[in-house]
Amino acid sequence: MFKFLAGWFSRDxxxxxxxxxxxxxxxxxxxxxxxxxxxxxxxxxxxxxxEILAIGMEAKRMIGKTPAGVETVxxxxxxxxxxxxxTENLIQHVMVRxxxxxxxxxxxxxxxxxxxxxxxxxxxxxxxxxxxxxAREAFVVEEPLAAALGTGLPIxxxxxxxxxxxxxxxxxxxxxxxxxxxxSHSLRVAGDEMDNALVAMMRQNYTLSIGETTxxxxxxALGSAAPLEQELEMEVKGRDLMDGLPKVVRVSxxxxxxxxxxxxxxxxxxxxxxxxxxxxxxxxxIVDQGLMLTGGGANLRGLNLRLADALxxxxxxxxxxxxxxxxxxxxxxxxxxxxxxxTVSVEGGGA
Ligand SMILES: Nc1ncnc2c1ncn2[C@@H]1O[C@H](COP(=O)(O)OP(=O)(O)OP(=O)(O)O)[C@@H](O)[C@H]1O
Numbered sequence: 001m002f003k004f005l006a007g008w009f010s011r012d013x014x015x016x017x018x019x020x021x022x023x024x025x026x027x028x029x030x031x032x033x034x035x036x037x038x039x040x041x042x043x044x045x046x047x048x049x050x051e052i053l054a055i056g057m058e059a060k061r062m063i064g065k066t067p068a069g070v071e072t073v074x075x076x077x078x079x080x081x082x083x084x085x086x087t088e089n090l091i092q093h094v095m096v097r098x099x100x101x102x103x104x105x106x107x108x109x110x111x112x113x114x115x116x117x118x119x120x121x122x123x124x125x126x127x128x129x130x131x132x133x134x135a136r137e138a139f140v141v142e143e144p145l146a147a148a149l150g151t152g153l154p155i156x157x158x159x160x161x162x163x164x165x166x167x168x169x170x171x172x173x174x175x176x177x178x179x180x181x182x183x184s185h186s187l188r189v190a191g192d193e194m195d196n197a198l199v200a201m202m203r204q205n206y207t208l209s210i211g212e213t214t215x216x217x218x219x220x221a222l223g224s225a226a227p228l229e230q231e232l233e234m235e236v237k238g239r240d241l242m243d244g245l246p247k248v249v250r251v252s253x254x255x256x257x258x259x260x261x262x263x264x265x266x267x268x269x270x271x272x273x274x275x276x277x278x279x280x281x282x283x284x285x286i287v288d289q290g291l292m293l294t295g296g297g298a299n300l301r302g303l304n305l306r307l308a309d310a311l312x313x314x315x316x317x318x319x320x321x322x323x324x325x326x327x328x329x330x331x332x333x334x335x336x337x338x339x340x341x342x343t344v345s346v347e348g349g350g351a
Pocket of ligand 1: 295
């Protein structure tokens with residue numbers, strides 16, 4: 001009886017639990033939250049317990065700036081849970097924030113997405129973390145399905161729909177038809193790897209040591225996958241590896257593009273492989289309709305142009321690449337019948 005009432009009084013929630021960001025969609029409200037998937041912790045007590053100091057944007061600002069005893073943690077790596085307890089804390093935090101800071105007296109049903117390549121054990125871990133965080137029922141859905149729904153692709157038609165998601169830890173491609181995944185591939189190379197490539201480039205070209213936050217700032221400011229009409233420049237500050245002293249250098253978008261290029265080549269190879277494995281009738285649809293590019297990494301300047309050139313198919317950039325998955329989860333929340341059809345569901349003991 002209480003569960004029946006709870007269904008009436010709590011809003012269902014969709015969570016895009018990403019390596020870089022967590023985006024939360026609340027039924028009838030839309031996207032209400034977008035926070036980095038980062039926690040800052042401090043060891044407390046002898047048994048190695050950790051006290052949480054900050055979660056989300058506040059914790060991301062601390063990366064590379066923490067005093068002894070404090071560390072920043074990214075509990076998801078390449079789209080899967082690397083630190084279960086911290087993931088549970090992260091989900092709980094975003095659920096409470098999405099509920100305007102009020103405690104969850106009535107536990108919501110939650111749909112969470114996972115990369116298509118994850119194992120059953122990894123899916124189960126996401127369900128357990130979601131239930132542990134206070135959901136009364138948890139569903140997992142494969143990310144390409146949610147992303148395709150969120151970008152408005154007609155995934156239920158007998159037609160080849162290709163969706164490419166470039167996230168923080170994973171790049172993923174899937175071809176969908178008749179509401180299911182025909183083929184999918186994923187690569188543990190995406191936005192984070194681009195940041196690492198820029199850290200390496202700065203060391204090699206300028207003997208300058210920078211942190212991952214600065215590398216991401218360079219990527220946002222100068223990053224591109226194809227030549228720009230007007231190439232850009234910026235000042236970068238770091239520590240000189242030769243004498244250990246602070247140093248400022250000027251970096252151009254041309255050298256940043258060269259550093260990112262090998263990563264984009266790997267993404268292109270993955271897409272070529274996916275096209276090779278796609279049945280010819282569906283390839284024909286993709287050639288006609290093009291592929292849909294989404295995920296935060298899709299925002300890299302000129303990526304759509306470069307992929308179109310490399311693959312010889314039209315490439316469309318999603319309207320809101322960072323929110324496609326969450327918007328797709330939102331569509332699923334509107335129709336729990338659809339959710340039950342395309343997800344794995346587990347009920348919790350809550351509420
Ligand atoms: N304008 C931009 N140019 C280049 N990269 C960008 C831009 N905006 C965001 N990104 C990158 O997008 C990535 C985050 O994308 P997104 O939030 O889709 O990933 P995620 O869903 O958390 O990761 P995953 O799908 O791997 O679990 C980060 O690496 C970020 O640096």
